[in-house]
Amino acid sequence: MAATLNEVMRNTLDNLTGADFKRFKHYLRDQGGFAWGKLEKADRDDTVDMMVQANSMGAGGVMLTILQKMKHNQLAMDLERDLAKLGGQPCPPWQAGEGANAQQGGGQEFFRKHKWDLETRLGVLPPLLIELERYGVLSRLEREQVLCKPTSQEKNHVLLDMIERKGAVAQEKFYEALQAHEKYLVQDLQQSAM
Incomplete structure (x- = not known):
């Protein structure tokens, strides 16, 4: 059974430590205009749900950008590979011709x-x-x-x-x-x- 966008994103966030996940949420707030009150209490599942609701299919690209800013390059590469497997994902900006x-x-x-x-x-x-x-x-x-x-x-x-x-x-x-x-x-x- 193929993974969904939400599953891919949740699996990616599961690889972050507690401190890194908190830092991820700070980047998300700064980049996506999410209210800190909601993000602060959000667990990994809630965070993914909020991202997908706000950004639809672009949510994977948002996560990818944040992971790169955080210097989690291997995790970003794994996410990029998993997003490509999903198909129909928008091309990240650095790959758009x-x-x-x-x-x-x-x-x-x-x-x-x-x-x-x-x-x-x-x-x-x-x-x-x-x-x-x-x-x-x-x-x-x-x-x-x-x-x-x-x-x-x-x-x-x-x-x-x-x-x-x-x-x-x-x-x-x-x-x-x-x-x-x-x-x-x-x-x-x-x-x-x-």
Whole structure:
């Protein structure tokens, strides 16, 4: 019987000592915008469930990135091998070739390349903001901070600064939400970059 994504991730976390698991959760909080109150009390199973719920199939890539930051290179290589066996996993950003439309790395690269265009061209924000709040990228307070700005460009500027400060995972989630709510803008920006 083939392993599931959750099983692969749980098995990986089982290889971390208690101190390393706590440090992993700190990295996860910093990278993924998870509330420390939930993560602090979470065991390995709960942590995997939260990661998969927030990141769906990208959760393995998030775990891989954190393990590499922690210098658990062998564990990261084992996880990468196990994720590849699952199939259908997004390619990690360092393996995505030129022009590949991978979920991992694609959003971060898109954000970096098109941040200034997005500031002036983003359209109706409320559905996008609600999606980002649902993903856990934005809090309700942050969503309100964006919406209280008087002009569209100021709203876009505040939103994009928040996303940039939150790092790679937030940028990936922003890209996913943008594809769902502004797919023609995404296509136009990608075409103009070619």
